[in-house]
Amino acid sequence: MKSACHLGFGWQDRAMRRARWLAPWKDSAVKPAMYHCISRVVDRRFVFGAGEREKFRMFMRMQENFSGCRVLSYCIMSNHFHLLLEVPPMSAGGIPDEELLKRLSAIYTEAAVAVVAKELADARKTGNQSHVEEIHARYSYRMHNLSEFMKALLIRFTRWFNRTQNRRGTLWEERFKSVIVESGIAARTMAAYIDLNPVRAGIVADPAEYRWSSYGEAVGGGTKGNGKKARAGLVRACMSHQGCGFEAEKWQEVSRIYRRAMGLALVGKSGRAQVEKGVVRPQMNTAEALEHGVTDTPLAGIGMAAMLRHRVRYFTDGAVIGSKAFVNEAFAGARERFTAKRKDGARAMRGGASGAKGLLWSMRDLRTGV
Structure with missing residues (x-):
């Protein structure tokens, strides 16, 4: 009989594995607990064809409906996937x-x-x-739980894939990664970064053309079923800081903000037009007006949109992403994870991520590969 060490999973490794870092406010009914989750296929093999991506999305939605967790944004690529997941707490009295x-x-x-x-x-x-x-x-116990959601999703897909491919063993190369994300600008930016994966890979020019992503499903999936669910998730990702829930009916307004965040051309009209001395100026719609109040400008920063066209390691390895106050709050809530020398949490995002300077901060100071 082979020992655990022979299988590459020594008991020492398991014992030393650190508990996953969860948002200190994960039990709050007011402050959202959002996570960017990433997992890659073992050896980074390209195993996700069209059929596999459809099946993975089906399992993802099944697990979402069971668990009470909500997928805000997602993208399924040929050898990995990204999820922006909100994990609300279980209500105090449980569920009926x-x-x-x-x-x-x-x-x-x-x-x-x-x-x-x-x-x-x-x-x-x-x-x-x-x-x-x-x-x-x-x-x-399997509901409203980040690790249980991901565990069930990965195991369910692996069993299906192994059965159809007549193979055995694990399909994923390591524990899934997760990054705590602040609602508002950080969540919207992370959602856009996720949806732009096929654009960065050179597969499509516009993420609306990619079927296996939240934006592609929101645009092409219609107003019912999973198309409606994709729209509701992106509305929540973009506007939760303004008190918006999963309100798919606000998609037409929010989609303009989202396309602008991705650095894409706007489609359609934003509202009625004003004429001032012969110059036609479009009025902002409700969502754009809310955005104007947050950032003090109706247009997204060019630097931020340009940043999203490149790989940003902070978004996968930064541990916590958000405003300086948000990152420091997460640091204070998990002080035991750091040495006494570390005085605060927030670190400026540098290199290729400098387009987010002053808006987004990271818990980790990544010096290379950004």
């Missing part, structure tokens, strides 16, 4: 039986859900509250 059964139906068969429904009904009928709680606990 009806909601539990609805979530179970996202990943289990109708027959399996019927068994759980009967078990719950019997427990309720006999007044056995402890058994009701045990049934809920059987599934709820």
